[in-house]
Amino acid sequence: MKIAKTVAVARRSLRATRNAPVVLVPTMGALHHGHAALIRKARQLAGRKGTVVVSIFVNPIQFGPKEDFASYPRPFARDVKVCRESGADLVFAPAPEEMYVEDRSIIVDEGSLSAHLCGASRPGHFRGVCTVVAKLFLIVQPDIAIFGEKDYQQLAILRRMVRDLNFPIEIVGHPTIREADGLATSSRNAYLTPDERAVAPGIQAALQEAAQRKTPVAILNTGLKLISRIPGARVDYLKLVDAETLQDAKSLSRPARLAAAVFLGKARLIDNIAVLPRP
Template sequence: MQLIETIAPLRAALYDYRRKGETIGVVPTMGYLHDGHLALVERAKAECDRVVVTVFVNPTQFGPSEDFAAYPRDRERDLAMLERLAVDVVFAPTVEEMYPRPGQTTVSVKPLGDILIGTVRPGHFSGVATVVSKLFHIVQPDRAYFGEKDYQQLAVIRRMVADLDMPLTIVGVPTVREPDGLAMSSRNVRLTPEARAAAKVLSRALGEGERLIGAGEADPQVVLETMRGMITAEPLAELRSLDLADAETLEAVERVEARPVVLLVTAAFGGVLLIDERVAHPIAELNETEPGGER
């Protein structure tokens, strides 16, 4: 496994792979890896000849009051985990390497990046799109792997790639969860035992929303109010956003009918911001009428 910290030698190493006709997959991360990240790496290894994992805590996607300085970091632990998986290259640049001068160019995906979580974290998705665009230009991968837990992020990146005609495939990988249902996140390590126990309410609420939709509930407000009640009943939960949207476009829906929808939640527990998602599939009702005029 090669550890590379600057752009020029990374490009040289990847040029050798490309010259041999080998495909390259990239897994962008902010480090402090967990089994969810490793699932992305394993998927990349199964589908690509070479795998690059980037480890970079990107300051431009954190707001002024958010937890950039407190975001967990453990480089040696990350490297040991990736070496066990036989990753080909780890790209771990400094902030100065990625942003050597004040930037004048940013990538904004509008309105997709300004709705839903974008209203809670203004500028967040522009920071994500900009750094991911830089990484794609540096690595020039054939495929890039992202977790579905960051559902809106995945949608933003897919739209950016499509709109800018970037020559790569974006692969979404299902959310990996703890045994009690909590979505794996690098931020989970910052939860106190009490907050960690309370955070399970997110998965329970998402499960109840999915159940209601699967049982035929078509009114988004009924689903959202049921979920809201469950989350706000937890004293340690500070609900920031809760949305039900079309699973493909992320647009609001007036009725849950034949198309799948996504449930998105953002909440803080003891000051630690967590996000989670669940795609729900409604039951398509039959419109046939039985003899006698009754269904």
Template sequence: MRAVHTVKEIREALEAVREPDKAIGLIPTMGALHTGHEKLMETARRECGLVVVTIFVNPLQFGPNEDYARYPRPLQADVELCRRHGVDFVFAPAAEEMYPQPQLTFTQVTRVSDHLCGAYRPGHFRAVATVVLKLFNIVQPHRAYFGEKDMQQLAVIRRMTADLNLPVAIVPVPTVREPDGLAVSSRNGYLDPEQRKVAPLLYRALQEAEKQIRSGEKDAAKIRAAALGVLGQAPLVRVEYLEVVDPDEMQPVSSVTPPVHVAGAVWLGATRLIDNVFVAE
């Protein structure tokens, strides 16, 4: 495995090994790799002849009061984890390498990014789509792997790829969970013991919403109320949103007919957690 840090290096390294019948799989990450990322690597390794993991904490996608400065950056441990999972190349550029001059060109996927996280993190998905498009152009993969925990991000990337006719297959990978149901996330490490104890309530609330839908409830307001009742069991939990949305454009629905996603974001102290469930039928 080889770790490189410049656009020139990764392009030259891939050009030397690129073959017509060898698919290149890309896994874009911000590092602080965990078992969810391991599942992405394992999936890509099975399906591709070459696997590239990018590690880049993208400053553009953090708001002024968010956790860019304290976001964990254990690069050496991340590289070693990639090595153990058979990754071929790690591309870990500095911010100055990805943005050598002020960025004046952006990719914005409207509508899909309007609600849920997009409503509370202005500019976030514009920055995500921009950096992912840059990575697609740099690496030129055949397949790119994204976790389903970041459901809206996945929808944004899918729509960008389709609308811009990008020759990349977007591969969703199921959410990895702790034994108590909490979705694995790099930000879980911020939680203190008491916060960690109540964090699984978000998933339980989403499961309650799913139960309501599967039992035949169509009224999104009643479904939300049932889920919010679960979250109300813990005063520590501050709800940012909990919505039932369509699976393609992430628009809230008032009358529920599957397939739908139920998505939520909560705060525990200074830590923001997101999760979702998909109800197919």
């Protein structure tokens, strides 16, 4: 497995791979078994002769001024070990100055799907995500890119970006990887205290219970009631949205997503589940 820390080295390493699939797994590092599952899926899609590229880059422009960019974990040696053991061929790990020149003036923004959910709570976040992912697509030129469904809004936005900008890339969504007790795996789970970690699976349990209700109003009321019972939990949002447009679901006639962002101590945890149409 190779490690490239500059765009030039990454491109040189990939130059001989054009006749076989290139599969990209973009990450911000602090890799866990959820990321490992994405890399293993990438290995499967790339096949023996293809190339699996994992990017490790804590993207400064997707963090707000009061968010955790400075403290975000960066265990690079451990991340490289996860990549190697999971089947990656190349790790692209640039420094911020390699990705962003000082007088940059071009951004990539999405103006519809990003207006809701995490986009409303984190202004500018998805502008940063779209910009860095577009740059990664241009640097790596993958045939396929894999993203986890835990960040469902991000997945929907990047699918829209690929569609609207005609990137010749297939976006593959991977089901959310969970801990044994149901908590969605996340690098930010490390911020939880033992007491917070013990109650955090209540978020997923609340979504599952609420999704059984028969109307959007009942689903949301039940979800809010159950999450409010989690000690120390503070709801950022709980929304039932159309699975494609991310607009508020007014009925259960189309596939939907029940999505939540909940603060527990220092951690902001997100999760979502599918809500299927009702007869």
